[in-house]
Amino acid sequence: MDNGTNANSTARARKIVIAIDGPAGSGKSTLASLLARRYCYTNIETGAMYRALALKAIENGVSVDDGNALAALAGQSNIELVPNSEGNRVLVDGKDVTDLVRSQDITDAASKVSVHPLVREWMVQRQREIGAGGGIVMEGRDIGTKVFPDAEVKIFLDAAPEIRGTRRFLQSPAADAPEASVVAELQARDQRDRTRANSPLVPATDAVLIDSTYLTLDQVLSRAVEIIDARLQANERKHG
Numbered sequence: 001m002d003n004g005t006n007a008n009s010t011a012r013a014r015k016i017v018i019a020i021d022g023p024a025g026s027g028k029s030t031l032a033s034l035l036a037r038r039y040c041y042t043n044i045e046t047g048a049m050y051r052a053l054a055l056k057a058i059e060n061g062v063s064v065d066d067g068n069a070l071a072a073l074a075g076q077s078n079i080e081l082v083p084n085s086e087g088n089r090v091l092v093d094g095k096d097v098t099d100l101v102r103s104q105d106i107t108d109a110a111s112k113v114s115v116h117p118l119v120r121e122w123m124v125q126r127q128r129e130i131g132a133g134g135g136i137v138m139e140g141r142d143i144g145t146k147v148f149p150d151a152e153v154k155i156f157l158d159a160a161p162e163i164r165g166t167r168r169f170l171q172s173p174a175a176d177a178p179e180a181s182v183v184a185e186l187q188a189r190d191q192r193d194r195t196r197a198n199s200p201l202v203p204a205t206d207a208v209l210i211d212s213t214y215l216t217l218d219q220v221l222s223r224a225v226e227i228i229d230a231r232l233q234a235n236e237r238k239h240g
């Protein structure tokens with residue numbers, strides 16, 4: 001799959017926004033981080049921002065059901081993502097909370113925090129600022145629909161729910177949770193993401209769908225690279 005000439009010419013091309021959306025366990029983070037490395041782009045995991053706010057809410061006794069209070073808390077918070085080779089380090093008000101935000105409690109709380117329109121407005125604004133210069137692979141649930149509706153590449157990555165549940169179970173740090181409960185939690189989160197009134201998880205009309213149910217990681221990566229290279233080469237032809 002690797003093609004040095006292609007990679008060189010695409011690396012020179014104008015830096016674009018690559019939006020990757022999809023449900024939990026579809027492999028977005030892994031794909032986004034491999035793509036960022038390949039194109040020398042910055043990888044932004046937007047879910048980590050919702051997780052960071054959920055953690056701060058819990059630490060400050062703010063209810064995950066109180067949208068106004070959560071938005072006010074977000075406004076007083078400095079949530080930073082620091083991209084590195086393994087993903088994003090997450091800082092809240094300067095404190096590294098990367099490992100804390102991956103716990104099951106925070107995963108569940110982040111999903112609840114994310115339904116509130118005022119919270120989403122704040123997040124979308126911050127994410128647009130982060131991605132304003134292009135050269136980013138941003139992954140989440142609403143990147144191609146809301147955050148960057150004009151993104152030049154939009155990929156919607158999906159997989160059958162039972163496959164996503166099993167993948168999540170295998171990489172879960174809470175190895176003591178039984179597989180059935182990891183799968184059930186993932187499906188509950190999915191349902192909340194897909195049915196919320198504000199920015200539900202849906203593919204953008206112009207997104208390319210990749211179903212990874214029967215694909216290896218290498219196959220998913222090849223397909224994504226094909227899509228991105230085609231776009232970068234079309235840009236080169238257009239802009240010289």
Ligand code: C5P
Pocket residue numbers: 024046047048050051107110111112114139140141142143189193
């Ligand atoms: O992607 P991750 O699992 O870290 O996201 C945590 C939660 O944040 C998701 O369950 C989802 O509810 C929410 N989220 C969102 N919009 C995004 C990213 C994440 O609503 N762009």
